Amino acid sequence: MPIREADLLGHGNPGYRVWHYGLELTYKPSTGRLSGVAKVSAVAEESLPAFALDLGPFTVDRLKVDGRPARWTHRAGKVRVRIGRAVPRGSLFSVELRYSGRPAPVRTRHWGELGWDELTDGAIVASQPIGAPSWFPCNDRVGEKATYRIAVTAPTGYTVLAGGVLASRSSAGSGTRWEYVQDAPTATYLATVQIGRYESETLAPGQHAAVPRALVRAFRHDFARQPSMMALFADLFGPYPFADYAVVVTGDELEVPVEAQGLSIFGANHVDGRRGFERLVAHELAHQWFGNSVGLADWRHIWLNEGFAAYAEWLWSERSGGRPASVLAAVSRTHLAGEPQDLVIGDPAARDMFDDRVYQRGALTLHALREAVGDRAFFAVVREWTDTYRHATATTDDFTTVAARHTEIDLGPLFSTWLFTAQLPEVGG
Numbered sequence: 001m002p003i004r005e006a007d008l009l010g011h012g013n014p015g016y017r018v019w020h021y022g023l024e025l026t027y028k029p030s031t032g033r034l035s036g037v038a039k040v041s042a043v044a045e046e047s048l049p050a051f052a053l054d055l056g057p058f059t060v061d062r063l064k065v066d067g068r069p070a071r072w073t074h075r076a077g078k079v080r081v082r083i084g085r086a087v088p089r090g091s092l093f094s095v096e097l098r099y100s101g102r103p104a105p106v107r108t109r110h111w112g113e114l115g116w117d118e119l120t121d122g123a124i125v126a127s128q129p130i131g132a133p134s135w136f137p138c139n140d141r142v143g144e145k146a147t148y149r150i151a152v153t154a155p156t157g158y159t160v161l162a163g164g165v166l167a168s169r170s171s172a173g174s175g176t177r178w179e180y181v182q183d184a185p186t187a188t189y190l191a192t193v194q195i196g197r198y199e200s201e202t203l204a205p206g207q208h209a210a211v212p213r214a215l216v217r218a219f220r221h222d223f224a225r226q227p228s229m230m231a232l233f234a235d236l237f238g239p240y241p242f243a244d245y246a247v248v249v250t251g252d253e254l255e256v257p258v259e260a261q262g263l264s265i266f267g268a269n270h271v272d273g274r275r276g277f278e279r280l281v282a283h284e285l286a287h288q289w290f291g292n293s294v295g296l297a298d299w300r301h302i303w304l305n306e307g308f309a310a311y312a313e314w315l316w317s318e319r320s321g322g323r324p325a326s327v328l329a330a331v332s333r334t335h336l337a338g339e340p341q342d343l344v345i346g347d348p349a350a351r352d353m354f355d356d357r358v359y360q361r362g363a364l365t366l367h368a369l370r371e372a373v374g375d376r377a378f379f380a381v382v383r384e385w386t387d388t389y390r391h392a393t394a395t396t397d398d399f400t401t402v403a404a405r406h407t408e409i410d411l412g413p414l415f416s417t418w419l420f421t422a423q424l425p426e427v428g429g
Contacts, residue, residue, distance in 0.1 A: 010077070011130045012141030013052040016042045016093075019146050023136055026153045026175075027195060032118050034058075035100035038137050042093055049086040053079045054133035054140040056115075058101035066093055079137060097137050106131045110351040119252045122158060122196030124265060126258040129299060129353070132188035143297045143393045145185030152193055153177040159198040159210050163191055163261040165243050182261065184242055185391045187295050192260035194248045203227055206240075209247040211271075218273035219249055222281070225320065229282055232319050233289065233312065236379055238386040241293035245285070256280075259287035279313040286312030289386050295393040302353050303345045303419065304399060307362020314363065329367040332360045336424055346396055346419030365418040368425075369403060372414055377406040 022039040040053065054077060063072045065083055072081045079097070087093045105113035108130070115131025117124050125135060132140050150162040156176045164182030171177075182191075198210035201219065204227035211219045226247075234240050242262040254267025257280050264284035270277045290312075291305035314325035336357060345358045345365075352358065370378040381403045385394075388402065400415050417425045 011054050011133065012144075013054065013078075013139050015046050015048050015051055016044050016087075016139070017144055018042045018139050020148070021136065021138065021146055021191070022149045024151050025136075025193070027123060027193075029118075029122055029155065029158065029195065032102045032123075033100070034103050034116070034135065036098070036136065038095075038097045038099070040095040040097070040137065040139075042095070042139075044087040044089055044091050044093065046089050047086050048083070048089075048093075050080065050082045052081065053095070053097070053137040055079050055097075055099065055137040056101075056104060056106065056134045058099040058103070060097060060099050062096075062098040064096045067096075077133060095137075099137065103135050106134050111354065116193075119196060119250055121251065122194075124194055124248075124250055124252075124254075125192040125260070126265060127189040127192070127260075128258065129189055132191060135193070136191075138188045140188045142187055142189065142295070142299055145187050145295060145391070145393070147184070148182040148186055148191055149179070150182070150191070150193065151177060151179040152195070154195050157197060158195055159200070161192075161194040161210055161246055161248055161263060163263055184261065184293070186261045186292075190259070190261040190292055192263060192265075194250075194263070194265060196248075196250060198248070203247075204230070206244040207247075208244065209249070211247075211249045212251040212268065214251075215249055215268060215271050218271045221273055222271050222275050222278065223247065225275075225278065226281055226285065228320070229285055229316055232316065233286060236315060236382065237286075237289045238383045238390075241289060241386070241390055245288065257284050259284045259292065261292045262288065279317070282313045282316040283309045293391055294386055294389040297393040297395045299353060300347050301394070301396050302348065303358050303362035303365070304394070304396065306354075306359040307345075307366055310359040310363035311366045314367070325367060325370075329364055332364055333424070336360055336364070341423045344420055344422050346415075361418065361424070365415070368414055368418055369411070372409060372411070373403075373407045381406050 018040055020041040023036060025036040027034050060074045063070055070081050070083055072079055103116035105115045105117050107113055115127045115134025130140055132138050152160045153175045154160050156171055156174055160178035162180040164180040167181045168179045199213050199216050201209040201211055203223060246263040248265045249271055250267055253269040257266045257270055286309045290308035314328040318324040339357055343352050343357050345361050348358060385402050403411055
């Protein structure tokens with residue numbers, strides 16, 4: 001199993017599972033300072049005399065376990081807590097932690113800087129895969145999902161968005177407090193906060209956006225067909241899995257758009273007034289089903305996220321009057337044939353997790369499955385997949401098992417060749 005980057009920098013902690021995060025945060029864009037109180041509610045999976053949380057280089061001012069002070073240390077990205085009396089296996093416990101500082105992204109060799117990052121005027125959170133500890137204490141492992149309540153106080157005049165539904169907004173003095181509730185189970189890397197001077201836009205009921213004033217006109221044109229995408233994907237993939245969907249367009253340029261749970265983030269460079277990046281609108285929306293609702297049990301299965309999102313681009317194209325998926329698949333295959341044949345997308349190394357070949361070959365795997373079983377069976381597979389693992393986590397084996405239920409064809413050779421062989425298969429392979 002090749003995925004490493006020093007085992008994802010040692011993030012994640014054994015012995016317990018978090019079921020809820022409550023975050024009360026205050027952010028000052030003028031100084032970049034973040035202060036917060038985090039309440040982490042968890043259940044012990046074994047007798048627990050000590051445990052750890054992942055957290056970046058903040059100052060930790062106070063820590064309590066079940067309302068009582070506990071001993072702790074904070075070094076090298078870990079808050080290590082020792083409890084006076086062990087928490088019995090199966091018991092619930094809570095940790096309250098007060099912290100402050102200037103958040104810094106998690107720096108990685110292969111994926112750049114992850115997590116909380118300052119914009120020219122505001123902040124963005126893009127945590128995939130291990131950036132969550134840059135802004136809150138957590139058990140940062142991809143296969144663990146929890147619910148969230150995130151409240152952020154920022155200067156009045158700034159808009160704050162977070163995953164979930166806006167539960168309240170109130171102003172006092174020079175600040176405004178925004179509170180969001182996310183009841184759908186969410187992986188830590190998909191929790192987010194976005195802060196900036198934005199105008200509010202509504203594309204359709206349950207679909208809203210935050211956009212810099214200067215980009216509103218171009219945004220309205222470029223994202224006008226998103227409600228049609230939502231309707232198509234709900235028809236093909238099953239019901240949209242969350243309460244609503246938000247889009248944030250930052251005033252700064254971003255290298256790539258980023259998905260979070262119930263929310264996607266685009267840079268100013270992705271809004272050109274000509275729908276030049278519409279495929280990315282489809283890609284990020286599709287992640288709400290694939291990656292967010294149906295999550296990963298482990299990062300080695302990343303092709304399930306990115307392959308489905310890339311294939312959704314092709315499905316949108318063929319259903320909206322563009323080139324059919326078969327043509328786009330042929331173009332993709334021709335491109336991949338000219339690339340190095342050294343990547344096994346079903347078990348990639350850390351440096352290759354976000355390689356475009358994972359996206360493209362993942363989409364081609366799905367297209368090969370569609371051609372093998374036919375449209376009726378293929379989309380039945382997809383809908384069963386999103387329904388069975390809704391708000392849960394899954395693996396490649398889980399997907400191949402679902403697929404096998406919809407055909408009498410032996411799909412083993414197809415998946416073996418496309419997912420676990422470095423050499424690109426021949427046409428029809």
